[in-house]
Amino acid sequence: MPARTITVIGSTNVDMISRLDHLPAVGESVTGGTFLQTYGGKGANQAVAAARAGGEVSFITCLGDDQYAPQIIQNFRNDGIDTSGVIKRKEVHTGVALVLVDQHGRNSIAIASGANFAITAADIVHETDCIREAALIVMQNEISPEAAIRAIDIAHSARIPVMFNYAPVSGVPVPVSAKMNMLVVNETEASQLAGMDVIGVDGARDAAYQLHEMGPAVVIVTLGPDGSYVVHQNHGYHVPAYKVKVLDTTAAGDTFCGALAAAILEEMSLEHAVRFATAASAISVTRVGAWPSIPKRQEIDAFAEKMQEAGPTPA
Numbered sequence: 001m002p003a004r005t006i007t008v009i010g011s012t013n014v015d016m017i018s019r020l021d022h023l024p025a026v027g028e029s030v031t032g033g034t035f036l037q038t039y040g041g042k043g044a045n046q047a048v049a050a051a052r053a054g055g056e057v058s059f060i061t062c063l064g065d066d067q068y069a070p071q072i073i074q075n076f077r078n079d080g081i082d083t084s085g086v087i088k089r090k091e092v093h094t095g096v097a098l099v100l101v102d103q104h105g106r107n108s109i110a111i112a113s114g115a116n117f118a119i120t121a122a123d124i125v126h127e128t129d130c131i132r133e134a135a136l137i138v139m140q141n142e143i144s145p146e147a148a149i150r151a152i153d154i155a156h157s158a159r160i161p162v163m164f165n166y167a168p169v170s171g172v173p174v175p176v177s178a179k180m181n182m183l184v185v186n187e188t189e190a191s192q193l194a195g196m197d198v199i200g201v202d203g204a205r206d207a208a209y210q211l212h213e214m215g216p217a218v219v220i221v222t223l224g225p226d227g228s229y230v231v232h233q234n235h236g237y238h239v240p241a242y243k244v245k246v247l248d249t250t251a252a253g254d255t256f257c258g259a260l261a262a263a264i265l266e267e268m269s270l271e272h273a274v275r276f277a278t279a280a281s282a283i284s285v286t287r288v289g290a291w292p293s294i295p296k297r298q299e300i301d302a303f304a305e306k307m308q309e310a311g312p313t314p315a
């Protein structure tokens, strides 16, 4: 494994996407939608995003031993991802996400976790070398908590930095601590973890400082069209978003995290890396689906250059 490897540990899903006029309320059926089946899962999206942004990526995930697994693994390989950490389990199905997207690009996602919750702490221990040899571990909260907690502990004891994207946030089974060197959350996740209403840039700043106090050296609260707020060593700053036409926000946060990981390993300054990740994420929301929306390195560089020439985005 190359010394500068990003090891992503996380979920993979088959995404069943329906684009609708509006998201159904409880008990409501909405007709007239369009359908697309692609692959996703927060872990897989971040692995793909990091690889397409130029990172050397190794992915630890668990799939069912079903009809989806061979194609998913081949797709990872097509993106240059090391799949030696992909586990297949006979007794479970590959994770499935039912993704509903409205006309504004907003989504609701229901997940049948399947194999993503079948990954155990023992599976993670089996991958200890892959964790210890990495330059950076990237994780999310979509696999079994005991596996996530064990991975964080192994990385921490080997002094390998962990970027933890606390998504989705439900029940907070994985404690926020200094073992997460970098914590990335959106407004909803920040609200729940910090125990406060997070609205706009000011709310993101307050939550980011509070989460920073809980241990992570870097906290980034992402705000969609309002960019993100970063706190690093008690110093905070706002990074604006790029103005684009939004088609589908699915995997925008994942694209941000994967691109951020790749940029950090290139030793860009944190602020520069966040701007790079913001550009990658801006491209992804102009396209439909998870993997199909994730940009390659040349596209990110070209977009960032074009935006720089165009000058600052109006507020």
Ligand code: RIB
Pocket: 011, 013, 014, 015, 039, 040, 041, 042, 045, 097, 099, 109, 111, 142, 250, 251, 252, 254, 290
């Ligand atoms: O973050 C987007 C992802 O969330 C989708 O790809 C879906 O699979 C769910 O995990």
